[in-house]
Every structure is written in structure tokens, then in C-alpha cells.
Amino acid sequence: MSSIDLTKLLKISLDAGKEILDVYAQDFDVETKADNSPLTIADQRAHNVIVKGLKAAYADIPILSEEGAEIPYKERKDWDKFWLVDPLDGTKEFVKKNGEFTVNIALIDGNYPEIGAIYAPVLDIFYYGKQGVGAFKLEQASEAVITSENDLVEKSVRLPEAKDSNSVNVVASRSHMSDDTQAFIDQLKEKHAQVDVVSAGSSLKFCLVAEGKADYYPRYAPTMEWDTGAGQAIIETAGGKVIRHEDNKRFYYNRENLRNGWFLVQL
Incomplete structure (x- = not known):
């Protein structure tokens, strides 16, 4: 430890x-x-x-x-x-x-x-x-x-805390909602009776998932390594994961190019 x-x-x-x-x-x-x-x-x-x-x-x-x-x-x-x-x-x-x-x-x-x-x-x-x-x-x-x-x-x-809702909750950026994020939300709506979108700024989106207040945080827009490192640690120690969009592998750090690719956070 x-x-x-x-x-x-x-x-x-x-x-x-x-x-x-x-x-x-x-x-x-x-x-x-x-x-x-x-x-x-x-x-x-x-x-x-x-x-x-x-x-x-x-x-x-x-x-x-x-x-x-x-x-x-x-x-x-x-x-x-x-x-x-x-x-x-x-x-x-x-x-x-x-x-x-x-x-x-x-x-x-x-x-x-x-x-x-x-x-x-x-x-x-x-x-x-x-x-x-x-x-x-x-x-x-x-x-x-x-x-x-x-x-x-x-x-x-x-x-995470106990979830008190039957709906599937998706947290999305307050400042960076992309067409691809909306498409992800639309796909969930085809599978689930109720899908709610929760908006939040900054790394609070990671925290909402870690708390259990959201099930998914799709980030299909640019970020940098320092935007995600702390949030990923909290998500993973809460039992969730942050996976790369291109290959479904765990997000890693200290790359030559510090710009992140797309990713999905889920608990």
C-alpha cells in the first residue's frame, strides 16, 4: 500500500x-x-x-x-x-x-x-x-x-453510496456535449425504460459516477491527462472503471502526447 x-x-x-x-x-x-x-x-x-x-x-x-x-x-x-x-x-x-x-x-x-x-x-x-x-x-x-x-x-x-433510483443516469459535460455523446445516450434509451441526463462541470462528473448518482460518463471529446487522473483513481477505488473508446482497455498515463482519446467511465 x-x-x-x-x-x-x-x-x-x-x-x-x-x-x-x-x-x-x-x-x-x-x-x-x-x-x-x-x-x-x-x-x-x-x-x-x-x-x-x-x-x-x-x-x-x-x-x-x-x-x-x-x-x-x-x-x-x-x-x-x-x-x-x-x-x-x-x-x-x-x-x-x-x-x-x-x-x-x-x-x-x-x-x-x-x-x-x-x-x-x-x-x-x-x-x-x-x-x-x-x-x-x-x-x-x-x-x-x-x-x-x-x-x-x-x-x-x-x-459508492446506495443508489435510490431505478433509472439509468448518464452524466454529461455542462460545457462540452458532443454529437457522439448524444448518440450514446440515445442508444441507452433504446435499451432502458428511463434514462436521465445529469449535467456537471469539471471532474465532478467522475465524482457523480463514483458516488453512484450516475451510471455512465461518456467523454467523446478532447481532454488532457491532468483532467482525468484523479477522477480515474477515485472511480477505480470505488469499484468502477475508465476504458478507452478505441480498444476497451484501461486508461493509462504519461504518454508522449498528453491529450486523451475518447473514454467511458462506468461504475
Whole structure:
């Protein structure tokens, strides 16, 4: 089992969330990156806090973050373990001020996620998963008094929770609904009496599946590795899977091209 202490990831996530919420409460400028995605000072401030925290706690583990993604493949291809970070996932939701954005931190070991931490600052919910321990959520995370990893687990809710609906629920992106995603939903409607679509932003879509509030999350549109690593860890430790569309194999990480192909998340 990993020696990584989940309470340290909780603190780092909460610290990043504070930086994000400080900017969220103000008027802020929005820049546009080369790929036309938005960037704010909140992304950069959260990145700085996370990198500082991870280096202080685990100096020997390298970090690949969206805001520091210029690390060449020839340097990272031999990494056995590394942190995969999206300091602010769902910047479009952040700009819209709808609260559906997250801090994502994953530990990748041997090209697969071993630990995932997702914190939603506005919702104040900390989702996490660790191989050998399970998947959990901690509500009112910023107010919790946590003394150890065991204490964290005891005060959290184990995922998935019991499903209280007979319908098949599909979670779809609030900002990226594609024609192929709609086709997947239409196919489900041919097989099931009731299919409901739940919209959500950022990596909260993974969390809804892990909780049992959704059965599927089809992502038939582009993402990057840092968008999915933490979510995959939580899904897999909850008993679900993330599979590649092209060959139905398990999603893996630290590829030369960090852009993800299509995938399906299911519990």
C-alpha cells in the first residue's frame, strides 16, 4: 500500500481551494491560452500552492501540472511515479461562477493512478481514492478536524453510496456535449425504460459516477491527462472503471502526447 498520507493531500487541496476562492470572490481577468482554453490568476495561484506543498511533503516525486506542462517527454518518460495535477479543473465553470470547478491531484504509479484527490471549493467536498483503502467523500471538508489518515477515513462516507433510483443516469459535460455523446445516450434509451441526463462541470462528473448518482460518463471529446487522473483513481477505488473508446482497455498515463482519446467511465 502507498506510503502517501491522504491528510497531507487534504491540506494541500484545501490550501489551493482558499487561493481559488479568494480570486473567485473578486472581479478577475481571463486570459486565453494557445489552445483557446481560459486561464485566470486563480489557476496560477493554486498551482503554486500545490507544487510547494507536494515538494515539501514528497520532494522525491516529480510533478506534472497543467500550468507546468512544458516538461519534455524525454525527461518524464522514465518516471516511475509522479504527481499529475490540475490546479483548477473547470476554468470555464469558474469564469461562469457556477461553483462546479475542482482541484485535482493524482499519484500515477507505473502509468496508472494509485491515488486521487478532488476538492470542490464552493461545495467544500473532498473526494479521494487510494488503492487498498477505497473511495470516499468528506463533506464540509474545510471545517473538519482530522488527526490522521484513519481519522479521515472514519469521518468520510465510503463510495459508492446506495443508489435510490431505478433509472439509468448518464452524466454529461455542462460545457462540452458532443454529437457522439448524444448518440450514446440515445442508444441507452433504446435499451432502458428511463434514462436521465445529469449535467456537471469539471471532474465532478467522475465524482457523480463514483458516488453512484450516475451510471455512465461518456467523454467523446478532447481532454488532457491532468483532467482525468484523479477522477480515474477515485472511480477505480470505488469499484468502477475508465476504458478507452478505441480498444476497451484501461486508461493509462504519461504518454508522449498528453491529450486523451475518447473514454467511458462506468461504475
